[in-house]
Amino acid sequence: MxxxxxxxxxxxxxxxxxxxxxxxxxxxxxxxxxxxxxxxxxxxxxxxxxxxxxxxxxxxxxxxxxxxxxxxxxxxxxxxxxxxxxxxxxxxxxxxxxxxxxxxxxEVQRQPSWWYATWPFEIPSLLGMWWIGAAWVLTLLIMLGSTPWLANRWAWFWLFGVGQLGAIAFLILEPRPLWYRYDRRPRQRARIWGGLGCLMSVATSLVAGGIALALGALLSRVLP
Known part of the structure; x- marks a missing residue:
């Protein structure tokens, strides 16, 4: 959900x-x-x-x-x-x-934030959909209270904030990828550490921005 x-x-x-x-x-x-x-x-x-x-x-x-x-x-x-x-x-x-x-x-002119994700709060709140921001916060709390297998909590923290899409990625990949069967457990491996997660978050934010612009341009042609 x-x-x-x-x-x-x-x-x-x-x-x-x-x-x-x-x-x-x-x-x-x-x-x-x-x-x-x-x-x-x-x-x-x-x-x-x-x-x-x-x-x-x-x-x-x-x-x-x-x-x-x-x-x-x-x-x-x-x-x-x-x-x-x-x-x-x-x-x-x-x-x-x-x-x-x-x-x-x-309209409020704000400098783009590179340190934390604002997208779950600004536009949804404008439309009265505060529960989207609440879902993001709840996902963050779940991450902080868990022991992820793919990356440690510091790496996920960077991906949640700078990476913009960390919350969505966390729900897809943790505690096991969605495409795994319920009884299948991920193979043990070295987790992504905080420094690498920070670098990955920068790349992820750039990719997320490009995808958002491209998808927005496409939807503007499709939607009325």
């Missing part, structure tokens, strides 16, 4: 990484039809050199992403969003979303 939950969480994140392009009328039509579940907006930001000079008009929305269900994400290409002849402002966004009561949140 934990494995299925985390795989579903990974799918949520992958689809959110590759939203399909839409227009403002598309967004407004989806709102009126009740298809929108979450809206993420980005306001105009101060200029890096002249902080008091806004790049856009006050209250101007410069980026808009929304979900129509957990696996369908759309966005308006970041930049000036026009509402007829005028720019699309936060006041207009609030007026558009108020009748549906949809959740509206501002």
């Amino acid at each position: 934990l494995l299925l939950i985390l795989l579903f969480g990974g799918l949520l994140v992958v689809t959110a990484m590759a939203p399909t392009p839409r227009t403002l009328p598309d967004f407004q039509s989806a709102l009126k039809a009740g298809r929108v579940s979450v809206v993420v907006y980005r306001m105009s930001q101060p200029d890096a050199i002249y902080p008091v000079t806004p790049r856009g008009k006050p209250g101007e929305v410069r980026g808009l992403t929304w979900a129509e269900g957990p696996l369908v994400w759309h966005r308006i290409i970041p930049g000036p969003i026009r509402d007829g002849k005028d720019v699309y402002t936060f006041a207009r966004l609030s007026a558009d979303t108020a009748p549906s009561g949809v959740r509206v949140t501002e």
Whole structure:
């Protein structure tokens, strides 16, 4: 069950990484039809050199992403969003979303984390699926309380955090690979130690990122 939950969480994140392009009328039509579940907006930001000079008009929305269900994400290409002849402002966004009561949140610019996995928490929590993060934490606790056969706990700790996919790999490979019969035990071998696990976690994170981008691009062509 934990494995299925985390795989579903990974799918949520992958689809959110590759939203399909839409227009403002598309967004407004989806709102009126009740298809929108979450809206993420980005306001105009101060200029890096002249902080008091806004790049856009006050209250101007410069980026808009929304979900129509957990696996369908759309966005308006970041930049000036026009509402007829005028720019699309936060006041207009609030007026558009108020009748549906949809959740509206501002995009938070964060530096990517290389030391711990954030994917089970950010997008799932945005969609109200906190149980995906809880499944990841529970898997971590199971790992810390067990005696793994493939790698020691320090190696798995690195794979859980930096490696991003460690929790999923742990549930597939420990305490025995899923493809083993119930009565078959893995052959005793030297376990992967912490230092090697750290190096493997860096490689795993790069592979995971590439797979996520490729899969997201593919799903964006398949999903509506």
